[in-house]
Ligand code: SF4
């Protein structure tokens with residue numbers, strides 16, 4: 046009989062302890078957000094897709110040379126008199142990229158950077174293999190999840 050009473054008291058104390066933990070956490074700010082209705086803010090060091098400020102690029106090809114996965118490709122012309130190089134085309138293969146950030150680190154003019162894009166969803170293979178880095182709307186086709194009531 047005594048052991049049964051002990052069990053009931055222990056069970057009751059256990060329930061109170063559990064409720065205390067629940068109550069304490071109910072008052073805290075949630076660590077989760079209602080994605081995709083709320084969007085997270087990426088940290089400063091987050092590495093998204095490779096991006097470019099074309100006006101800053103001097104076509105030195107250092108980023109292309111250092112890339113360990115050969116994800117970058119550029120063509121450039123050189124003025125024979127001034128020896129100045131001009132960008133012709135600049136493409137990026139996001140499926141090859143391992144997001145190491147070496148291209149950003151090596152760029153002498155800070156023209157190349159990894160953006161904060163994390164919604165890298167697409168429907169066709171190839172949508173991320175030939176990104177024209179010179180285009181302003183290069184990542185427009187990457188779609189966030191389609192959810193009823195979501196304002197884009
Ligand atoms: S982040 Fe790394 S793998 Fe991706 S393009 Fe830059 S150097 Fe290449």
Ligand code: SF4
Pocket residue numbers: 097101102103104105106107108109151152153154155156157
């Ligand atoms: S390293 Fe920078 S400046 Fe040189 S080609 Fe790459 S993006 Fe352009």
